[in-house]
Amino acid sequence: xxxxxxxxxxxxxxxxxxxxxxxxxxxxxxxxxxxxxxxxxxxxxxxxxxxxxxxxxxxxxxxxxxxxxxxxxxxxxxxxxxxxxxxxxxxxxxxxxxxxxxxxxxxxxxxxxxxxxxxxxxxxxxxxxxxxxxxxxxxxxxxxxxxxxxxxxxxxxxxxxxxxxxxxxxxxxxxxxxxxxxxxxxxxxxxxxxxxxxxxxxxxxxxxxxxxxxxxxxxxxxxxxxxxxxxxxxxxxxxxxxxxxxxxxxxxxxxxxxxxxxxxxxxxxxxxxxxxxxxxxxxxxxxxxxxxxxxxxxxxxxxxxxxxxxxxxxxxxxxxxxxxxxxxxxxxxxxxxxxxxxxxxxxxxxxxxxxxxxxxxxxxxxxxxxxxxxxxxxxxxxxxxxxxxxxxxxxxxxxxxxxxxxxxxxxxxxxxxxxxxxxxxxxxxxxxxxxxxxxxxxxxxxxxxxxxxxxxxxxxxxxxxxxxxxxxxxxxxxxxxxxxxxxxxxxxxxxxxx
Ligand SMILES: Nc1nc2c(ncn2[C@@H]2O[C@H](COP(=O)(O)OP(=O)(O)O)[C@@H](O)[C@H]2O)c(=O)[nH]1
Ligand SMILES: [Mg+2]
Numbered sequence: 001x002x003x004x005x006x007x008x009x010x011x012x013x014x015x016x017x018x019x020x021x022x023x024x025x026x027x028x029x030x031x032x033x034x035x036x037x038x039x040x041x042x043x044x045x046x047x048x049x050x051x052x053x054x055x056x057x058x059x060x061x062x063x064x065x066x067x068x069x070x071x072x073x074x075x076x077x078x079x080x081x082x083x084x085x086x087x088x089x090x091x092x093x094x095x096x097x098x099x100x101x102x103x104x105x106x107x108x109x110x111x112x113x114x115x116x117x118x119x120x121x122x123x124x125x126x127x128x129x130x131x132x133x134x135x136x137x138x139x140x141x142x143x144x145x146x147x148x149x150x151x152x153x154x155x156x157x158x159x160x161x162x163x164x165x166x167x168x169x170x171x172x173x174x175x176x177x178x179x180x181x182x183x184x185x186x187x188x189x190x191x192x193x194x195x196x197x198x199x200x201x202x203x204x205x206x207x208x209x210x211x212x213x214x215x216x217x218x219x220x221x222x223x224x225x226x227x228x229x230x231x232x233x234x235x236x237x238x239x240x241x242x243x244x245x246x247x248x249x250x251x252x253x254x255x256x257x258x259x260x261x262x263x264x265x266x267x268x269x270x271x272x273x274x275x276x277x278x279x280x281x282x283x284x285x286x287x288x289x290x291x292x293x294x295x296x297x298x299x300x301x302x303x304x305x306x307x308x309x310x311x312x313x314x315x316x317x318x319x320x321x322x323x324x325x326x327x328x329x330x331x332x333x334x335x336x337x338x339x340x341x342x343x344x345x346x347x348x349x350x351x352x353x354x355x356x357x358x359x360x361x362x363x364x365x366x367x368x369x370x371x372x373x374x375x376x377x378x379x380x381x382x383x384x385x386x387x388x389x390x391x392x393x394x395x396x397x398x399x400x401x402x403x404x405x406x407x408x409x410x411x412x413x414x415x416x417x418x419x420x421x422x423x424x425x426x427x428x429x430x431x432x433x434x435x436x437x438x439x440x441x442x443x444x445x446x447x448x449x450x451x452x453x454x455x456x457x458x459x460x461x462x463x464x465x466x467x468x469x470x471x472x473x474x475x476x477x478x479x480x481x482x483x484x485x486x487x488x489x490x491x492x493x494x495x496x497x498x
Pocket of ligand 2: 072086087
């Protein structure tokens with residue numbers, strides 16, 4: 001991805017991050033996005049990526065103007081170097097000279113078309129402090145705009161729109177030339193915000209006429225339709241006004257480059273278009289709750305009645321073990337469609353359709369429910385504890401009768417009434433009654449427990465099917481929607497500038 005020599009700083013890195021987020025959102029959303037939207041977002045991504053290869057952290061300032069206005073002299077004065085050739089008529093060449101502060105900007109300069117011998121890097125260890133304000137700046141000395149060669153004008157026309165700031169250099173002799181105004185400046189109307197005009201060679205003017213001339217130039221600019229464009233009085237020869245120009249350039253270097261802003265706007269546009277095709281939020285968790293599904297399905301198969309019947313067998317009130325009814329297809333269909341209604345609420349149509357495709361169909365659901373319910377144990381037999389108590393109570397009654405019989409036998413034999421025998425018989429009867437009472441309590445407790453366990457087993461079987469075949473596939477789609485939405489939001493959010 002990285003192009004050797006390109007100055008890839010924070011703005012470039014942040015735009016890469018945003019582009020990757022958008023691409024991931026496109027991947028996650030996949031076919032659920034309209035193909036035209038996804039396609040145009042991918043085209044934007046490709047364009048932005050291509051531009052990012054050059055890096056967008058550098059700000060470009062271009063010096064433009066007619067032959068002899070002093071562009072090259074100004075270039076040298078700003079750079080503090082004698083690099084651009086002064087007094088050379090550029091109509092003979094379409095070469096652009098560049099000075100780069102803080103990095104060589106290789107890829108960007110290649111792209112602009114600056115030859116290897118026409119670039120210089122500023123900001124050495126010695127003068128780093130001096131030049132730090134211009135870090136990230138690329139200063140270009142353009143071919144003369146008044147060149148007769150269309151090829152050279154082409155260079156100017158191509159580079160001017162790339163510039164974060166266009167410095168138009170005029171001199172006192174030619175600042176009012178009609179060719180300059182009608183041929184060029186008028187075409188720049190609308191770009192005032194990224195433009196400044198330098199009135200150079202003011203050293204050739206008497207101090208008292210400098211202001212007048214600058215006013216006249218301002219008036220002409222307004223006539224050109226260029227409102228509010230700054231005019232800076234400069235002498236590249238004496239250095240007058242150069243600090244003002246440098247301050248202007250430092251202000252530009254500090255800002256985000258227009259390439260970064262354009263790329264950011266393109267990413268934002270594309271991400272917004274994608275985001276418009278997503279829902280604002282996912283369905284609330286309550287809409288994805290499994291309990292209502294389990295309630296409806298267990299009712300449909302008659303689980304409550306079956307649980308009660310199993311309990312009755314344990315209580316001893318019934319003898320046959322009932323079976324769970326077949327799973328009715330219409331009930332399954334109803335449960336499934338109301339699940340889809342609730343779980344896809346607020347999702348865009350394509351996402352809702354995807355949920356419907358991913359969850360089990362009615363037949364599959366019904367088969368799975370039947371299979372799961374078949375494994376629920378419904379076997380039941382009367383409580384053993386209660387049966388044991390009944391046997392003991394029966395034995396106690398027999399014992400009481402025996403003791404009573406003995407007492408009666410003794411009486412009829414003429415003996416006195418045996419109180420210990422009578423007492424024993426009564427005690428056995430009381431114990432037998434207690435045993436019967438305990439047995440009935442035991443039976444109903446066991447019946448209740450068994451009924452509850454059948455209900456729990458039946459619900460668990462239905463819930464397992466509902467989770468695996470309805471809830472989980474739905475949650476996958478919902479999670480993908482959330483991820484896509486968050487990625488789009490990330491693509492639209494630039495990191496704060498340091
Ligand atoms: N007196 C004076 N001459 C200048 C000034 N700037 C440039 N020149 C001269 O104007 C001529 C053209 O300058 P140059 O920088 O080559 O202009 P360019 O064609 O726009 O690049 C050269 O002879 C320079 O020495 C200035 O501020 N004052
Ligand atoms: Mg020149």
